[in-house]
Amino acid sequence: MRPFVFINAAMSLDGKISNDRREQVRISSPEDFRVVDRLRAESDAVMVGIGTVLSDDPKLTVKSEELRRERVERGLPENPIRVVVDSRARTPLNSQVLNQAARTIVAVAEVADEEKVELLRRRAEVFVAGKERVDLRALLEHLYSIGVRRLMVEGGSEINYSLIREGLVDEIRVFYSGMVIAGRRAPTLVSGESFDTPVEARLKSVEPLGNGVAVVWEMRTANLRKV
Numbered sequence: 001m002r003p004f005v006f007i008n009a010a011m012s013l014d015g016k017i018s019n020d021r022r023e024q025v026r027i028s029s030p031e032d033f034r035v036v037d038r039l040r041a042e043s044d045a046v047m048v049g050i051g052t053v054l055s056d057d058p059k060l061t062v063k064s065e066e067l068r069r070e071r072v073e074r075g076l077p078e079n080p081i082r083v084v085v086d087s088r089a090r091t092p093l094n095s096q097v098l099n100q101a102a103r104t105i106v107a108v109a110e111v112a113d114e115e116k117v118e119l120l121r122r123r124a125e126v127f128v129a130g131k132e133r134v135d136l137r138a139l140l141e142h143l144y145s146i147g148v149r150r151l152m153v154e155g156g157s158e159i160n161y162s163l164i165r166e167g168l169v170d171e172i173r174v175f176y177s178g179m180v181i182a183g184r185r186a187p188t189l190v191s192g193e194s195f196d197t198p199v200e201a202r203l204k205s206v207e208p209l210g211n212g213v214a215v216v217w218e219m220r221t222a223n224l225r226k227v
């Protein structure tokens with residue numbers, strides 16, 4: 001079994017989630033950031049790819065004190081578990097995801113350097129799955145086995161691609177922001193190679209929000225929850 005998996009992302013009106021230097025761009029409106037914070041608070045775990053850690057050095061914590069308090073009142077830790085998909089154990093040891101604010105799992109593949117893995121083990125839990133690349137199905141099964149029922153994926157474009165390709169995404173929530181980023185090499189929501197047949201999604205909701213619009217899509221693979 002695996003958790004309910006949803007991707008959340010903010011995209012410019014020209015379809016970019018970052019610029020061509022892959023820098024962290026503030027695309028969400030303040031209104032959207034508040035929704036994103038609530039979505040984190042309602043999730044058991046938040047997952048990103050190593051590309052996002054290297055570009056953004058995110059904290060992946062709940063920002064609102066009130067939401068953190070509500071989690072504690074429900075018997076949960078203040079922050080959801082942080083999960084980094086990092087085949088070669090490239091997570092820098094001074095990354096903010098390795099701080100003490102939340103439980104962190106770094107998922108690596110068998111190719112990862114053993115010494116670096118040992119250093120990561122001193123700061124986080126390490127889960128090994130897959131030879132060259134992290135086996136995402138195995139990772140999701142592991143997360144389910146430790147109690148994760150709702151997993152929020154916060155990018156980036158490569159991890160989004162792999163999850164969709166494997167049919168492991170139930171919903172995608174995108175905030176389309178009133179801005180143009182441009183850039184031939186700027187990442188879009190999903191990278192990788194084009195699918196032979198496009199993966200279809202069903203429109204679930206549309207909501208104007210600040211300077212943009214939030215859209216929730218239900219993926220056609222949503223009924224394939226068992227792995």
Ligand SMILES: NC(=O)C1=CN([C@@H]2O[C@H](COP(=O)(O)OP(=O)(O)OC[C@H]3O[C@@H](n4cnc5c(N)ncnc54)[C@H](O)[C@@H]3O)[C@@H](O)[C@H]2O)C=CC1
Pocket residue numbers: 008009010011016017018019021022023024025027048049050051052053055056085086087088133134135136154155156157158159160162163187191
């Ligand atoms: N606007 C938004 O909502 C968001 C934007 N971003 C942006 O996205 C960019 C980072 O995205 P990417 O470079 O695509 O990196 P990514 O965060 O998707 O990480 C990809 C890396 O994960 C590793 N990996 C391990 N196993 C894998 C597997 N099975 N499938 C795929 N990858 C696997 C690989 O090393 C791969 O290079 C940054 O510019 C960041 O700012 C990231 C998150 C949200």
Ligand SMILES: Nc1nc(O)c(N)c(N[C@@H]2O[C@H](COP(=O)(O)O)[C@@H](O)[C@H]2O)n1
Pocket residue numbers: 008009010024025026027028036048052053056057058059060061154155
């Ligand atoms: N929802 C959303 N809107 C944006 O404009 C963004 N740039 C992102 N980026 C994601 O949020 C992470 C940062 O988290 P912290 O504030 O450090 O907790 C970043 O790494 C992306 O995953 N998201």
